[in-house]
Amino acid sequence: MATLNVNGKPHQVDVEPDTPLLYVLRDNLGLHGPKFGCGLAQCGSCSVLIDGKAVRSCTYAVGKVGPGKIVTLEGLGTPQKPHPVQQAFIEEQAAQCGYCINGMVIQTTAFLAARQSNPSEREIRQALQNNLCRCGTHQRIIAAVKRAAALMGKGA
């Protein structure tokens, strides 16, 4: 039995400690924002925030989380009240199939939270270099990150 803090609430889950966090979130807690993409921490589809850092939940054993505060895509915002990063992705229509978008939003949220100033395009591309997209939505995702930075009032 493990206790997890997910999206601001404690959850008791009866799973073996070697279970990857992704399966616990999706199958035990019904949180479908994080996706199974590769199970190898290569693509980023499974990303969640733990204490504000983007983590690949497909290879992160649940036993390792401890008191860490987990935030999933659902914990950031809703269609009615999206987080500024989600808002920016919607405004830029930055999704095709959308399977990778969880990772893009989570990675962007962690990236922007850690900076004071507006990122350059080059910095945005670097920040997302380990997140893969197959539909070719990259250009809109870059635009969405720029828009999110503006929405969040990052200085120039």
Place this chain on the structure above:
Amino acid sequence: MATIETTRREFLIGTGALVVTFSLTPGREPHALAQTTGKAKPVALDQVDSFLAVHKDGTVTMYTGKVDLGTGTRIALPQMVAEELDIALDKIKLVEGDTALTPDQGPTWGSLSIQIGGVQLRQAAATARQMLVQMAVQKLGMPSADLAIKDGVIFVRAEPHRRVSYVELIGDRSFDLKVDKDAPLKNPKDHTVVGQPVPRPDVPGKVTGTHTYMQDFRVPGMLHARVIRPPAIGATLETVDESSIKGIKGARVVRQQSFLAVVAESEWAAVKAARQLKATWSKWEGLPEMSKLWEHVRSTKVAKDDVAVDRGDPKKAIAGAAKTLKATYDFAIHTHGSMGPACAVADVKGDTAEIWSPSQASHWLRREVAVVLQMDAKGIRIRYLDGAGCYGRNGHEDATCDAALISKLTGKPVRVQWMREDEHGWDPKGPPTLVEISAGLDAQGNIVGWDSELWVPQADITEWPRTLAATFAGIPQKEAINPGNIHRNLDPSYPFANQKAVAHRLESTPLRPSWIRTPGRMQNTYANEVFIDECAAVAGVDPVEYRLRYLTDPRGIAVLRAAANMAKWETRPSARRDQSGPIARGRGFAYVKYENARTYCAGVAEVEVNRQTGAIRCTRFYVAHDCGQIINPDGVRAQIEGQVIQTVSRTLKEELKWNRSRVTSVDWASYPILRFPEVPEVIMELINRPNDPPWGVGEPAACLPPPAISNAVFDAIGVRLRSVPFTPAKVVAATKTTGARA
């Protein structure tokens, strides 16, 4: 424009089966006609009721066999119907890809969802509108010329209070009407919805984790399954040690001949059991050596020749030409590389099967499932749910058949999700493609003869690729191969006087083939458009001017000029010879008329080539695009951006790898794709022709990057790349062969 919000609703209908529809109207439940009339809903292509139902609450359900694979048809198709029926877009509910409710409009492939699927829906809407107007003429006692329609209400133009609504005329009743192919369409100058960049309804849900993907779907009492594939493609299962997973709670083995799977109540238990299960397999080494692929292709028996074009006497023209050229182009085997591996849920009970699948072919997949289950396809209902983007036939159909077979063998509803190595290793592949072209030039450098040959696997286009489930479980199936219509665009998009193009259709190909975005048209255009560039260089003529010597089609000329203008194309022959230093820049052109029958596009690639390392970076890509009438310009832009970026990835990086037994590039490290720092800026110009038919958008522009990049590299460093992918090692090797010409 009304704001559209997303809701995905699950509700019970008729038979008590769970139906998931997509609603553009928040807070309203769809009411399928079947529910109110008690009759089975028609699905025939010639019936208006197959496509449309007007409900008493003023909403309209539209039914389509075309599914939104991430391409935006979920908004574009409703735009076409809203426009023709004169109803507000937010009154439309959409049901996609349900074999019990939607008409079979063919698989979602070939860049045909709007061009065929949308046009069928639009004609059904026009027919419905025509009938509703006739009913209103009776009801209001006025001729149709004096009537107008707004938001589903027909009124007398001069006396707007005299009115009757669609709800009053037909609400919750069937049209009982055949689609009239002559029902008049609205004049495009009156369009207010078609042509608008309406946002997609599914994006907010996808961005907030509330959109239901196939991978998120569950049914009560369901088991999770993982399939265990052999270590060699042709191996058979010898022994299974069931005790090897006895420590894993609830996990058990499911087997039929060499089809091996594990099931468990928890997904992680199934994954662990699949990894831990001990099994022995026979040896098999039936694949050709990877390093000898092209010798293998050339020595494969030809089943038949398809002649794409045969005009004049190219052989004689080439023999008598002042100069002759010949070149060979090869294009590696590619995998679809969907971000999420295939997934499906099946519930097989007796002679019925309820299936949920992200397949591009909800209707046609029934045949394959029927083969695997050895039952009548009539008992099978398949419903579409979004998977990860599929770009053709990937692992979805196989995973669906896996789920069906395991459900039959266990008697329980079963969810199968493939692992990454299953998707990369076992989805059917884009086959290896080889093109050889000869041409003769006269003294002025004009092409006087063009003779091309293509080596690709044969296609039984009436059959599907063999499914893995049937193959391993020893279930009889037709041993056909079908890589799609990959001979198209072998004939170049220029009307040369003497030209021949022949496709040698091979009896077999090393790995199970299928179609990947722009199948064949990409590979053939790559060869044609690099070769014409080679001719232009030999003639010492600017590549755009050289193409204009032959192009007579005004729409083709228009996109060609638009792309050149956008890119500020500098008129001069390639290669440029004014650069020194390690990084050389170049630009390359490409043009295609898709299938020589529809969408026109032209592109310009700008590249930087590192002479020392051979690394190519495509920095910018321009596209000029004419698909006729544009339904949703933002959707068109998204599709073009996606095609360019995906195909730059395929062109520069992608190559499936294998040993004599199996595919060895089974993850993103061994099968790298383009990453953010490498992605080009995509710039485009859309030419809208509202009075013309709407043509396909999802594939044509993907023809452009391979040739445009090859031509740009030639422009930069004077080296021809004739083998996709253009890896740094190939660039370095080609530089040595050609001799670096700076």
